[in-house]
Amino acid sequence: MIDLRSDTVTRPTSAMRAVMASAPVGDDVLGDDPTVIRLEERVAALLGKEDAVYVPSGTMANQIGLRVHTRHGDRVVMEAEAHIRIHESGAPAALAGVSIVPVNGMHGVFTPDQLIAAAPPPSPELPPGLFDPTTLVTMENTHNEAGGTVWPIEAMTAVREAARDLGLSVHLDGARLWNASAATNISLDRYAATADTVNVCFSKGLGAPIGSALVGSKALIDRARWFKKLYGGGFRQAGIIAAGALYAIDHHRERLAEDHEHARRFAEAINELDGVTVDLASVQTNIVFFDVADAPGFAAALRDRGVDTLALAPTRIRAVFHLDVSDSETTEAIRVVRAAATG
Ligand SMILES: Cc1ncc(COP(=O)(O)O)c(C=O)c1O
Incomplete structure (x- = not known):
């Protein structure tokens, strides 16, 4: 996961x-x-x-x-x-x-x-x-x-x-x-x-x-x-x-910039998808909030595919990048969101 x-x-x-x-x-x-x-x-x-x-x-x-x-x-x-x-x-x-x-x-x-x-x-x-x-x-x-x-x-x-x-x-x-x-x-x-x-x-x-x-x-x-x-x-x-x-x-302080890069890359990629919206201006560090029609349903679909996120509001999901998320896992997370968004 x-x-x-x-x-x-x-x-x-x-x-x-x-x-x-x-x-x-x-x-x-x-x-x-x-x-x-x-x-x-x-x-x-x-x-x-x-x-x-x-x-x-x-x-x-x-x-x-x-x-x-x-x-x-x-x-x-x-x-x-x-x-x-x-x-x-x-x-x-x-x-x-x-x-x-x-x-x-x-x-x-x-x-x-x-x-x-x-x-x-x-x-x-x-x-x-x-x-x-x-x-x-x-x-x-x-x-x-x-x-x-x-x-x-x-x-x-x-x-x-x-x-x-x-x-x-x-x-x-x-x-x-x-x-x-x-x-x-x-x-x-x-x-x-x-x-x-x-x-x-x-x-x-x-x-x-x-x-x-x-x-x-x-x-x-x-x-x-x-x-x-x-x-x-x-x-x-x-x-x-x-x-x-x-x-x-x-x-672990020096490497925080990597988390920020991962968050940015993830945010920009998923913002391209139909039905997924990110306020890119708010993505400044390691946290990405994105909007979908049904956040609990979408988060469940992501979890089934191996990515755990938090549905914090009916249409809002949070994804946070950190020490235990590598560059390749960021790529994989983008792939999973894409797969979930395209059904
Ligand atoms: C901005 C902010 N302040 C305070 C806290 C509280 O920290 P803790 O979970 O260690 O009580 C959090 C936790 O996520 C936080 O995001």
């Missing part, structure tokens, strides 16, 4: 497994796992921030990110299709106790004016509490639901400046910031400079089995460590998996 459901399906390579098997470990809850410490220092340095905390998932990194910037009852502005809003099990309300002000972006990207409209500053004429306080804005780069689209650095900087004027903190869901950086050659730290906290995932395009990091100032990450424990994220001999993440940073 060629598995295009997600870039989270990758299996650790044998070289990665070997490094994991021999990783020195300690007790992460007691703060003395040397491999976790090495990973946290490495990621903080890469992103140009003071500190980082290793957590089990991107969801936990994002949710701790929301928690450190807000109080119960606050409002958070984010793009309407943000992962934090639609794919994290209602955690913003359930855990941080915040409500979300959704903003409709273009390819996942919104403007400073949209932010300002969504977070009007409180009027001195009105009594406090008349409007819920807005304290945080989040961005997502790359933007998953928009098709792995890249937030231009200028757009991020502009939102950052508007947020500063409004007195808002900024969290960046950079689950796939590695892909944004690979696609643009803009360094991770330049992207990270537009936010107070950043989530980066090791378990997606980088191909590590488990884990994400939340990075930010020492004060914010000290507080994040407390919430990590509160949320059940203290994971003892985590050095075994942190070693996989370190290996992935060292060995």
Whole structure:
């Protein structure tokens, strides 16, 4: 089976497994796992921030990110299709106790004016509490639901400046910031400079089995460590998996451009087919969304022929390219979509 459901399906390579098997470990809850410490220092340095905390998932990194910037009852502005809003099990309300002000972006990207409209500053004429306080804005780069689209650095900087004027903190869901950086050659730290906290995932395009990091100032990450424990994220001999993440940073970043090439080639080829439509402008990294008349039926036909995808809406299918999809498997996936489209 060629598995295009997600870039989270990758299996650790044998070289990665070997490094994991021999990783020195300690007790992460007691703060003395040397491999976790090495990973946290490495990621903080890469992103140009003071500190980082290793957590089990991107969801936990994002949710701790929301928690450190807000109080119960606050409002958070984010793009309407943000992962934090639609794919994290209602955690913003359930855990941080915040409500979300959704903003409709273009390819996942919104403007400073949209932010300002969504977070009007409180009027001195009105009594406090008349409007819920807005304290945080989040961005997502790359933007998953928009098709792995890249937030231009200028757009991020502009939102950052508007947020500063409004007195808002900024969290960046950079689950796939590695892909944004690979696609643009803009360094991770330049992207990270537009936010107070950043989530980066090791378990997606980088191909590590488990884990994400939340990075930010020492004060914010000290507080994040407390919430990590509160949320059940203290994971003892985590050095075994942190070693996989370190290996992935060292060995799998350079090759992300290959995934982007595969996605582009696949998108352009299937867009030629009758009954299959791709918004090619949205294919900027490793994710391809395509429209067909009956997505569940079409995805089932692909699966019968050896290609697994995700039908995420009645007429919408997602295919994601990653470490475990080779050039020849990309060619084969195109052949299979063609066969399914022509009946
Ligand atoms: C943009 C984005 N943010 C956060 C996450 C959450 O990561 P995890 O699945 O590790 O909780 C995902 C997962 O796919 C994602 O795509």
